[in-house]
Amino acid sequence: MTGQATQGDVPYLDIASPEFAMNSEAVRDARERNWYAKTNYGYGVLRYKEVTELLKHPSLNQGSAKWPDHHGVHSGIFHEWWAKNLLVLEGEEHHRIRRLLNPAFSPGVARKLEPEFAAIANELIDGMKQKHARGEQVEFVADFSEPFATRALCAMMGLDHEHWPFIASRANTVGYALSVTIKEDIDRIDEAVQELYDFVDRLIDERRENPGEDVVSRLVQFSQAGDKLSDAELRNALVLMLFGGMDTTRNQIGLLLQTFMRNPDQWELLAQDPEKYAKPALEEGLRVNPTTRWVTREANEDFEFHGLEIEQGTTVHLFTMSSGTDPEAFPDPEIDLNAESRKQHHTFGGGVHHCLGHYIARADMSVALPLLAQAFTDISCPGGDEWLPDSGNHGPVRLPIEFAVR
Numbered sequence: 001m002t003g004q005a006t007q008g009d010v011p012y013l014d015i016a017s018p019e020f021a022m023n024s025e026a027v028r029d030a031r032e033r034n035w036y037a038k039t040n041y042g043y044g045v046l047r048y049k050e051v052t053e054l055l056k057h058p059s060l061n062q063g064s065a066k067w068p069d070h071h072g073v074h075s076g077i078f079h080e081w082w083a084k085n086l087l088v089l090e091g092e093e094h095h096r097i098r099r100l101l102n103p104a105f106s107p108g109v110a111r112k113l114e115p116e117f118a119a120i121a122n123e124l125i126d127g128m129k130q131k132h133a134r135g136e137q138v139e140f141v142a143d144f145s146e147p148f149a150t151r152a153l154c155a156m157m158g159l160d161h162e163h164w165p166f167i168a169s170r171a172n173t174v175g176y177a178l179s180v181t182i183k184e185d186i187d188r189i190d191e192a193v194q195e196l197y198d199f200v201d202r203l204i205d206e207r208r209e210n211p212g213e214d215v216v217s218r219l220v221q222f223s224q225a226g227d228k229l230s231d232a233e234l235r236n237a238l239v240l241m242l243f244g245g246m247d248t249t250r251n252q253i254g255l256l257l258q259t260f261m262r263n264p265d266q267w268e269l270l271a272q273d274p275e276k277y278a279k280p281a282l283e284e285g286l287r288v289n290p291t292t293r294w295v296t297r298e299a300n301e302d303f304e305f306h307g308l309e310i311e312q313g314t315t316v317h318l319f320t321m322s323s324g325t326d327p328e329a330f331p332d333p334e335i336d337l338n339a340e341s342r343k344q345h346h347t348f349g350g351g352v353h354h355c356l357g358h359y360i361a362r363a364d365m366s367v368a369l370p371l372l373a374q375a376f377t378d379i380s381c382p383g384g385d386e387w388l389p390d391s392g393n394h395g396p397v398r399l400p401i402e403f404a405v406r
Contacts, residue, residue, distance in 0.1 A: 011037040013044055015317070016180070021390035022293040022321045031322050036308065042315030043308070044294070048329035050306065051318045051346055055295070059303040062088055063296035063315055072183045077190040077197075082177070084232070085240045100229050101237060104215045109156075110363035116155040117367040124148055125375045129405055140399040141254055144372075149249035152364040157241065158214025159203070170196050171246045178393060193239065200238040204231075215241075241357070249361055251291035251388070251395025256282070256369060258396070259289045261379050263335050270337065271377065271406070274370030280337045281373075282366045287324040287345035288335050291395050294319045295349050320346045376403040 011030035014020055021027075030037045031046035038044075045051050054060060065088035068079050082088065086097055103109075124144050131138050150164040150171075159167075173192035176185040203216055211217040219234060229237065260267040266284075270277045294317045299310050310316065324345045325333040332339070348355035355361070379401055386397040 010034055013037045013039050015039045015041060015044065015391060018389070022319065022394070023289075023390055027319070027322055031326060035306065039317065042317065043310070044317045044319055046319050046322045046326075048323040048326040048343065051320065051323040054297065054305070054316065054318055055346060055349065057297075057303075057305070059299055059301050059310075060297035060316060061300045063298035063317075064088055066298075068177070068182060071180065073186050076186060077193045078174070078177055078186065081193050081197075081236060081239060085236050087240070087244075097229065097233055097237070101219065104218045105357050105360055107359050109215065110359040113152075113155055113360070114363055114367050117152050117364045118371065120148055120151045120155065121368045121371045125371060129375070132403070132405060137400055138403070140257060140401050141250070141396055142398075144368075145250045145253040145257075145396075145399075146246075148364070148368055149253065150246045152249065152360075153242070153245040156214065156245070156360055157203075157216050157238075158207075158212050159216075163199075166199070167242055168246055168250075170199075171243045174243045175247050175393075196239045196242055197235060200235050200242070203238065204234065245357060245360070248291050248393065249364060251393060252286070252361070253365060253368060254396035254399055255289045255291055255394065256285040256365065257372070257379065257399070257401070258381075259285045259335060260373070261381065261401075264378070266335055266337050267373055267379070268377070270370055271373040274374060277337045278366050278370045280339070281369055282362065283342070283345065284335045284337060284339070285369075286347040287330075287342065288321075288333070290321055290324065290345070290347035291393050292347060292349070293321045293391055293394050295346075318346070320349075375406060377406055379403040 011033050013026065013030055027046070030044075035047045035050045036043050036045050045054055065083070068074070068082055073079055086094065086101070089097065124147055128138050128143050131143065146168055147164060150168045151161050153159075153167065154161050154164055170192040173185075173188055174196070176182065177189045179185070182189070204220060207214075207217045207220045211220065216238065219229065219237065260270075260281075266281070270281045297316045297318060299312050299314045299316065301312050303310055323329070324347070327333055329343050348358040348361075380403070382400060382402050384398065384400045388394050388397060
């Protein structure tokens, strides 16, 4: 089995190998043998019960703070931004910034945006139908998931949609920072972060002069209140929103389509009764095929967990994808929109680092997915698809599709 060997009675997974895939027999076999595996980067936690417990464990911090330094990047614009963004902050600083950002990402804000999300999705679906009618190839990432994710972000932030190609392009470039090639790409990554900072500075000035109902206006108001975001914290948070809000949603929508191409009977259920099945379709898709294949933590002290001694500084990867199909937690792990009850999956993380934007992400994807199902059937990929590695953050780079219009 690719990427697997044995160290005593504990499986070993080579997660740095180009052949390593989270959705592989090697990972499923390791999960069956033990709740954790040794890896070339600390431990990989494979089962739902232990992932759930460790997501909230006080002896673990978010584990990505030192990512740039581990790969030889010790300074520069990206390094400074990364060191101060909410993803990697801990303790009171994290709690304070999160508390100030939270109201801008509430369920109420998400619900108000749903009509705009639907309008964007319908416009893009019409474009796909027109290409199909002309006999042209529809490529799902370029024709739907990337423009939808970025324009939904524009709607949330009160931006003119003409900005979406710029945001998508710069966010894609910043995404190279999450790859092991970060040092080779750091000059263009730094340039992209600087361009996003410049964009955000203009945006903040505009919202201070002419506030609206959008998320940016709310955050600008929070930065002018008593217990406030500093200018640097506000800039950092908005750049994180532009990057994270596009990248993960684009990847996830592509993975949702892949999941339902493999489960056409479930796609038909969604198309027939979107009101009933929109939520379970999204949650089941997130559970079995998440863009975030694992979340990383680091031990902040020596501690013992279920017989395993974990030393301070050890990296602990929580395999969210593996946990979402663990037969101990999900006896029938295949996607099932009629499943009576499911445990909560961990696609959006958990504990203090639970994804801040999950209400918005759920809102835009739960609008897009039923509209796609009502528009298209018999979806398949004829080939020519390209994918990010099946580790860390996963998704399609190119996904040509064929389909019938309903």
